Amino acid sequence: xxxxxxxxxxxxxxxxxxxxxxxxxxxxxxxxxxxxxxxxxxxxxxxxxxxxxxxxxxxxxxxxxxxxxxxxxxxxxxxxxxxxxxxxxxxxxxxxxxxxxxxxxxx
Amino acid sequence: xxxxxxxxxxxxxxxxxxxxxxxxxxxxxxxxxxxxxxxxxxxxxxxxxxxxxxxxxxxxxxxxxxxxxxxxxxxxxxxxxxxxxxxxxxxxxxxxxxxxxxxxxxxxxxxxxxxxxxxxxxxxxxxxxxxxxxxxxxxxxxxxxxxxxxxxxxxxxxxxxxxxxxxxxxxxxxxxxxxxxxxxxxxxxxxxxxxxxxxxxxxxxxxxxxxxxxxxxxxxxxxxxxxxxxxxxxxxxxxxxxxxxxxxxx
Numbered sequence: 001x002x003x004x005x006x007x008x009x010x011x012x013x014x015x016x017x018x019x020x021x022x023x024x025x026x027x028x029x030x031x032x033x034x035x036x037x038x039x040x041x042x043x044x045x046x047x048x049x050x051x052x053x054x055x056x057x058x059x060x061x062x063x064x065x066x067x068x069x070x071x072x073x074x075x076x077x078x079x080x081x082x083x084x085x086x087x088x089x090x091x092x093x094x095x096x097x098x099x100x101x102x103x104x105x106x107x
Numbered sequence: 108x109x110x111x112x113x114x115x116x117x118x119x120x121x122x123x124x125x126x127x128x129x130x131x132x133x134x135x136x137x138x139x140x141x142x143x144x145x146x147x148x149x150x151x152x153x154x155x156x157x158x159x160x161x162x163x164x165x166x167x168x169x170x171x172x173x174x175x176x177x178x179x180x181x182x183x184x185x186x187x188x189x190x191x192x193x194x195x196x197x198x199x200x201x202x203x204x205x206x207x208x209x210x211x212x213x214x215x216x217x218x219x220x221x222x223x224x225x226x227x228x229x230x231x232x233x234x235x236x237x238x239x240x241x242x243x244x245x246x247x248x249x250x251x252x253x254x255x256x257x258x259x260x261x262x263x264x265x266x267x268x269x270x271x272x273x274x275x276x277x278x279x280x281x282x283x284x285x286x287x288x289x290x291x292x293x294x295x296x297x298x299x300x301x302x303x304x305x306x307x308x309x310x311x312x313x314x315x316x317x318x319x320x321x322x323x324x325x326x327x328x329x330x331x332x333x334x335x336x337x338x339x340x341x342x343x344x345x346x347x348x349x350x351x352x353x354x355x356x357x
Contacts, residue, residue, distance in 0.1 A: 040186060068341045092152065095157075097160065
């Protein structure tokens with residue numbers, strides 16, 4: 001308390017619209033996870049279910065990186081210098097899943 | 108407030124090459140955090156893709172998920188492995204506990220972004236409040252993961268019947284009751300590496316909490332450190348979203 005009294009910095013008033021938006025995004029993330037959870041119970045395991053899972057995960061990732069990490073509002077060059085290298089990951093996924101199938105066939 | 112990005116727009120052109128202007132309109136520290144996180148994303152991708160490769164290299168379980176019995180011959184269905192919840196011994200509730208952990212981490216991500224928002228307004232009281240909630244969320248997640256590990260290592264009541272007639276319970280790096288040895292190894296590696304990130308994050312948050320409380324950031328004139336730790340914390344949340352999908356759901 002003693003420390004707080006010494007403070008002479010005046011906080012600016014909170015922007016309620018901005019805070020409300022953050023909670024709304026949290027609500028989206030919550031709902032998307034609930035949907036994934038329900039689908040895990042009701043849908044049979046297969047390509048369709050996996051596609052839904054991956055799509056919903058990418059949507060969640062977009063909200064976390066874009067809004068929470070604020071990347072959506074950075075300059076274009078910064079956005080691309082983060083997003084473009086991720087293409088390597090996509091390539092690695094395809095290459096190694098294929099490779100995994102090949103290992104299975106050899107065994 | 109003290110946002111370096113807003114400063115750079117007002118600097119006259121002749122000063123552009125003499126420092127004082129941040130490239131990409133983000134401060135040095137934030138930029139480096141972004142590139143560190145990108146490299147960390149590659150590391151986690153490496154681990155998760157290894158999981159995918161090894162899963163495809165093993166025989167898959169054929170049949171209905173409800174009839175699943177664990178065996179060393181095929182890769183297990185994660186939802187049949189992770190179906191335990193604390194205090195509900197013997198009740199099969201697939202994925203309930205992991206989903207709860209996901210919610211906890213998402214919530215702590217929201218409190219973190221609220222701390223960053225308060226920092227931009229130089230609102231020390233709210234920065235302290237939301238940082239504390241984030242620490243609570245992160246610590247709860249770690250506690251959940253400790254329970255998850257303990258349960259995984261000690262195993263279920265039935266265990267698995269070995270060829271010599273004895274039963275094996277739980278998991279280690281050589282053998283486990285859920286499936287091929289690599290299944291347990293990957294569980295330890297992937298969730299362990301992520302848990303270590305959360306642990307580091309909680310330490311960083313605690314330092315930020317301490318410095319915000321003692322007024323270090325106020326004297327410095329900005330709360331950029333909270334922003335940078337926020338980036339790291341959201342990244343840890345992001346990784347968990349992927350781990351949840353690729354390790355627990357699929």
